[in-house]
Amino acid sequence: MLSPADSSTFSSSSAARKRYARIPEVLPVPNLIELQLESFHWFIEKGLRELFDEISPIKDFTGKVMELQFLDYEFGDPKYSEEECRTKDLTFSRPLYISVELLIKETGEIQRQRVYMGDYPWMTDLGTFVINGAERVVVSQLVRSPGVYYSEVEDPASGRMLFSAKVIPNRGAWLEFETNNKDQLWVKVDRKRKIAATTLLRAVGYETNDEIAALFSPIDIDPEHPYIANTLDKDVTHTPSEALIEVYKKLRPGDPPTGDNAKQLVEGLFFNFRRYDLGRVGRYKFGKKLQGAADHMGIELPVDQRTITREDIAAIVGHLIECNRGMHAKDDIDHLGNRRIRANGELIQNAFRIGLLRMERVVRERMTIQEIDKATPNALINIRPVVAAMKEFFGGSQLSQFMDQTNPLAELTSKRRLSALGPGGLSRERAGFDVRDVHHSHYGRICPIETPEGPNIGLIGSLATYGRINA
CATH class of the missing domain: 3.90.1110.10 (RNA polymerase Rpb2, domain 2)
Known part of the structure; x- marks a missing residue:
């Protein structure tokens, strides 16, 4: 089992680096996929907790009959290894379990159950997701800060x-x-x-x-x-x-x-x-x-x-x-x-929130139909909306893209890409010259050179080598 606090999964062992250059190294090169790993780690540790706190407790429409509270959660072990998922066209995922408490207000009875919430895609040590056997990357989104x-x-x-x-x-x-x-x-x-x-x-x-x-x-x-x-x-x-x-x-x-x-x-x-x-x-x-x-x-x-x-x-x-x-x-x-940058953790959190809110509606409807003596957390919770929302995000979102596997540098570039497009961002048609142009604040943070030619010019960029993201 992996609890949210266990972060060892996200540290990848790096081999010793040898340099043969004549110019001495001034600064060590940072972990170039840290953005992807850290953001997913934040989602598992804190982002999910925030979501469950947001919708908890779920009360029935009158607020007088039942109340459902989400407590601790943990992820189980993956059913298949990354390699098996690649060869058998499966999704590399882990099951999510959550402890749920149901309070029946009339009797004061409290039922506690561990509920299976579905299998969710899990990030590999290389910052990618294996979805139906294909490696995908969730591209970070550059949006206007609230x-x-x-x-x-x-x-x-x-x-x-x-x-x-x-x-x-x-x-x-x-x-x-x-x-x-x-x-x-x-x-x-x-x-x-x-x-x-x-x-x-x-x-x-x-x-x-x-x-x-x-x-x-x-x-x-x-x-x-x-x-x-x-x-x-x-x-x-x-x-x-x-x-x-x-x-x-x-x-x-x-x-x-x-x-x-x-x-x-x-x-x-x-x-x-x-x-x-x-x-x-x-x-x-x-x-x-x-x-x-x-x-x-x-x-x-x-x-x-x-x-x-x-x-x-x-x-x-x-x-x-x-x-x-x-x-x-x-x-x-x-x-x-x-x-600001919305990295994969926040984008996945937004997709998960959509699913949870749909699930909340279903739970409240079931609370009105269910007989009180037969009501259990398992009977009230329907995980389909959450699983469907996550499938939709990883399979169909503009920001979930197939990883460019031409060579290792192309892979790295796709993980460090920043896009101003996508839900909540700009559209190619509406984006003017000012948004696409190089700004003096880009230097040292976003590469002023690397951007595609054509309709996406200036809307898709790359993080500079020593550029870091703090919030």
């Missing part, structure tokens, strides 16, 4: 630079703030129709005009451009409940709004971790970017919370006002500081 980004556009009438802000989460609804030429601040939630920024602030808990004005008084100090006062003039709401209903109307134009519906919608959109996640990186970038505005306004930003908070929204608006006052420059979206 966080908040500020851009500017020139107002044709006055020639002033007007700033806008985009909040990009790891998953969930986008927020887009913009400034118009009348010094009013507007926001679009999930690319729907725009509402006054103060309406959104009111909906998340800043109640009165005086409270909102006082919050921004240390920042909104330009008498010629009173952003908050002008926005409040355009704000049609006066109370939090009115603001919630206004947000609901813009997001669900056909549905009749009620106070409860509106509150549930806003809380589900931004404050529910299952639907909105900034990610560790997004939270770090928020703190780095917005701390100055937060300090000026006297508000405290959370350090570990992965959902957005009302303080975050206030600080985003505060920083936007400071940008309009000329205190900050716009962000360079092509800088590698604003991009």
